[in-house]
Amino acid sequence: MIDFEETDEQKLLRSSLSSLLSSFGDEYWRQKDEKAEFPREYFDSLAKNGWFNLNVPEEYGGTGLGLSETTIAIHEAARTSGMAAADLIMAICVFAIHTIKSFAREELKRRYLREIASGKHVMSFCLTEPSAGVNTLDISTTAVRDGKEFVINGQKIWITLAHEATIMSVVARTTPKEKAAKRTGGLTIFFVDKSKIGPDGEIRAKRIDDISMRALGSNEVFFRDVRVPEENILGEEGRGWDLLPKLLNAERISTAAMSIGVGELSLSKACSYAKQRSVFGRPIGSNQAIQFPLARAKAELESAWALAQKAAWQFDNQIDCSVAANVAAYLGARAAFLAADRAMQTFGGLSFAKTSDIERHWRDSRLFRTGPVPEEMVLSFLGQHVLGLPRSY
Amino acid sequence: MDFRLEKEITDLVGLVSSKFDPAYWRKISSEQKFPEEYWEALAESGLFGMIIEKKFGGMGRSILDLTLAVEETAEHFAGLGSYLYLSGSLVSQMFEVCGSEEQKKSFLPEIAKGKLKISIALTEESSGLDASSIETTAKRISKEEFSISGRKIMVANYDRADYIILFARTSPKESSSSSSSQSKTYGISMFLISVKEQGASFKAKKLEKLGMDFVSSYSLDFEDIRVTSDHLLGEENEAWKGAARVFAMDRILTGASLVGTGKLALSTASEYAKKRKVFGRQIGSNQGIQFPLADAYAKIVGAEILVHKAASLFEAGRDFLTEASSCLLLAAEAAGIATDRALQTFGGHGYYKENDVERYWRDVRVHRVHPISEELLLATIAERSLGMPRSY
Numbered sequence: 001m002i003d004f005e006e007t008d009e010q011k012l013l014r015s016s017l018s019s020l021l022s023s024f025g026d027e028y029w030r031q032k033d034e035k036a037e038f039p040r041e042y043f044d045s046l047a048k049n050g051w052f053n054l055n056v057p058e059e060y061g062g063t064g065l066g067l068s069e070t071t072i073a074i075h076e077a078a079r080t081s082g083m084a085a086a087d088l089i090m091a092i093c094v095f096a097i098h099t100i101k102s103f104a105r106e107e108l109k110r111r112y113l114r115e116i117a118s119g120k121h122v123m124s125f126c127l128t129e130p131s132a133g134v135n136t137l138d139i140s141t142t143a144v145r146d147g148k149e150f151v152i153n154g155q156k157i158w159i160t161l162a163h164e165a166t167i168m169s170v171v172a173r174t175t176p177k178e179k180a181a182k183r184t185g186g187l188t189i190f191f192v193d194k195s196k197i198g199p200d201g202e203i204r205a206k207r208i209d210d211i212s213m214r215a216l217g218s219n220e221v222f223f224r225d226v227r228v229p230e231e232n233i234l235g236e237e238g239r240g241w242d243l244l245p246k247l248l249n250a251e252r253i254s255t256a257a258m259s260i261g262v263g264e265l266s267l268s269k270a271c272s273y274a275k276q277r278s279v280f281g282r283p284i285g286s287n288q289a290i291q292f293p294l295a296r297a298k299a300e301l302e303s304a305w306a307l308a309q310k311a312a313w314q315f316d317n318q319i320d321c322s323v324a325a326n327v328a329a330y331l332g333a334r335a336a337f338l339a340a341d342r343a344m345q346t347f348g349g350l351s352f353a354k355t356s357d358i359e360r361h362w363r364d365s366r367l368f369r370t371g372p373v374p375e376e377m378v379l380s381f382l383g384q385h386v387l388g389l390p391r392s393y
Numbered sequence: 394m395d396f397r398l399e400k401e402i403t404d405l406v407g408l409v410s411s412k413f414d415p416a417y418w419r420k421i422s423s424e425q426k427f428p429e430e431y432w433e434a435l436a437e438s439g440l441f442g443m444i445i446e447k448k449f450g451g452m453g454r455s456i457l458d459l460t461l462a463v464e465e466t467a468e469h470f471a472g473l474g475s476y477l478y479l480s481g482s483l484v485s486q487m488f489e490v491c492g493s494e495e496q497k498k499s500f501l502p503e504i505a506k507g508k509l510k511i512s513i514a515l516t517e518e519s520s521g522l523d524a525s526s527i528e529t530t531a532k533r534i535s536k537e538e539f540s541i542s543g544r545k546i547m548v549a550n551y552d553r554a555d556y557i558i559l560f561a562r563t564s565p566k567e568s569s570s571s572s573s574s575q576s577k578t579y580g581i582s583m584f585l586i587s588v589k590e591q592g593a594s595f596k597a598k599k600l601e602k603l604g605m606d607f608v609s610s611y612s613l614d615f616e617d618i619r620v621t622s623d624h625l626l627g628e629e630n631e632a633w634k635g636a637a638r639v640f641a642m643d644r645i646l647t648g649a650s651l652v653g654t655g656k657l658a659l660s661t662a663s664e665y666a667k668k669r670k671v672f673g674r675q676i677g678s679n680q681g682i683q684f685p686l687a688d689a690y691a692k693i694v695g696a697e698i699l700v701h702k703a704a705s706l707f708e709a710g711r712d713f714l715t716e717a718s719s720c721l722l723l724a725a726e727a728a729g730i731a732t733d734r735a736l737q738t739f740g741g742h743g744y745y746k747e748n749d750v751e752r753y754w755r756d757v758r759v760h761r762v763h764p765i766s767e768e769l770l771l772a773t774i775a776e777r778s779l780g781m782p783r784s785y
Contacts, residue, residue, distance in 0.1 A: 307694065330691050331691055
């Protein structure tokens with residue numbers, strides 16, 4: 001029987017996170033955005049209050065919850081505090097904890113899950129390269145075996161938080177594309193601890209001055225002779241491709257939750273303003289030209305959130321979630337940008353002032369229409385795998 | 394949270410429905426005929442009784458099951474022909490919600506068997522979305538008898554109806570608005586009128602329309618129709634509350650019908666896009682063709698999940714009006730986009746009746762204005778869920 005109602009435990013999660021978030025107001029996030037500065041105080045507070053324990057399995061000392069609850073935390077953070085606050089939860093709970101608990105060797109799990117949960121680490125997922133975005137198979141970062149170690153060389157781009165990261169997961173080629181047994185073979189994902197990369201190893205992160213989620217920030221990353229032991233392979237050597245769907249579906253669901261949350265935040269600010277701001281002797285919200293587009297955005301956000309809930313539930317129950325996850329991310333990002341754009345319009349000239357915070361939500365909510373997966377790739381996925389149409393590129 | 398769907402009901406509906414292929418519906422539509430065979434097949438399978446209680450001969454299933462069934466029959470291949478299944482099933486709720494025990498006993502088993510066709514006569518020339526302003530009046534002329542006069546429009550399938558549920562004012566709007574404790578809809582009553590007995594008193598005129606050619610639509614003029622008070626369905630003066638609940642359920646089911654029709658249009662278009670070659674390659678491999686179809690599919694999926702959510706809220710006995718409004722808004726828009734892109738995919742062929750997509754395109758347009766307009770849905774969402782002031 002279908003039931004969209006959150007459990008009491010899930011509702012409790014929301015309300016306790018919400019009270020933590022309330023100590024970091026708009027001004028805090030505005031300043032972090034302006035200075036492009038890591039929200040250390042917020043990060044520490046999440047760690048101190050056990051939020052990074054959320055999806056750590058119980059046998060490793062965690063709370064043992066699933067992606068549904070993680071998604072709820074991300075959604076709550078986004079709709080209360082905006083995109084950066086939410087993305088940081090994804091960076092830790094999804095890219096660090098989910099990755100390690102699902103794919104790492106036992107020893108790595110024992111060692112790192114507790115450390116991550118306690119707030120010792122920031123993790124980056126290093127996939128995209130200057131010449132390989134959605135065409136993952138074209139990456140040219142290499143990892144060459146040297147005894148029981150691998151040596152990584154190459155360059156990545158658009159790596160969130162790489163400048164703050166202490167640990168990383170790095171997708172590299174262990175077999176050249178042309179020599180791989182199958183088309184999708186030869187990719188390996190490595191867990192990298194930046195403090196243990198050998199005497200000659202170097203990882204250099206160069207911050208990109210960008211427009212979205214500036215508090216976290218994106219980077220170019222250069223790997224030179226980075227040594228990692230073979231035990232650090234996530235999944236199996238040469239089978240990195242097979243892990244990606246599990247990771248990327250979790251990411252889609254998380255970004256959907258973020259988009260939707262930020263959309264709701266924009267919408268609630270716009271609605272408060274529309275009710276209170278009076279022009280020509282009446283609240284501007286009583287004009288259908290203002291009110292109806294906001295209502296449309298609301299309906300679209302509701303629909304995307306219902307799908308995100310379903311996708312997370314499918315994910316946790318080992319049911320294929322790719323359609324729901326992709327559509328939730330696609331519709332969520334569009335609805336969020338619509339909401340933010342209508343908020344800009346509702347606030348009128350005021351929205352162009354940074355102190356209104358609306359322009360920040362507008363910049364942030366544009367992101368997930370382009371990355372981590374561009375809309376066009378979602379449409380291709382639906383076209384090919386649902387409608388059965390031929391590949392179009 | 395739980396998102397498991399039971400398949401048995403959709404499988405049964407799919408089995409029955411799939412016997413009537415697009416060619417059947419094309420013929421029915423071009424001849425503007427009632428799809429007798431489709432109705433009979435559904436009736437024989439007991440499907441009209443899906444949400445009728447077991448003690449009245451129904452299947453006692455949930456509204457969620459009915460939404461899934463409506464979507465399934467629309468997708469294979471009834472399209473908006475699913476309206477007949479939808480309204481044929483939903484009318485039972487007028488009795489479940491408003492009817493007396495006596496009325497339930499005599500009507501529900503017959504509705505469950507598909508033996509009764511009941512049409513609703515609500516809309517008038519000057520009262521569409523603002524139902525409180527209907528002018529048809531039922532005057533009590535004795536302790537037991539009413540005299541009803543007025544004019545109704547857009548009465549669906551009047552020519553097939555065994556009964557009509559006629560909305561009339563038993564108390565004028567003025568008297569109700571003068572008292573602040575009473576709502577504008579106080580004074581509205583529903584009468585159950587046998588067409589067999591009273592049909593002669595109705596001057597019926599068939600209305601021509603854009604689509605949904607398998608449903609006829611009539612205007613009805615009537616004067617001094619005499620009915621006894623046992624023909625009241627629901628309380629005198631207080632019928633609107635119950636009826637509004639059924640109309641709100643209708644939003645969910647109409648959403649389901651549109652979702653199914655949208656999927657039907659998209660699968661029809663996708664099949665064609667794979668087959669049809671232009672400039673030496675399948676047209677579906679062009680992003681200009683493929684991406685808009687995929688985008689329409691995403692929108693359909695987005696509407697579908699809200700249909701399920703609204704139905705599950707209804708089932709849980711919770712407020713569902715906002716979700717019912719949102720699902721209808723998104724479903725009508727998505728089905729409009731899906732059928733339009735389907736027509737575009739067929740190119741010039743899409744304009745010809747033999748390819749069915751022009752019919753889907755015409756049919757779905759009605760649900761951006763009926764049973765309630767997009768604008769009122771937006772206003773409902775704005776007021777109920779965003780706390781915005783009334784804008785009209």
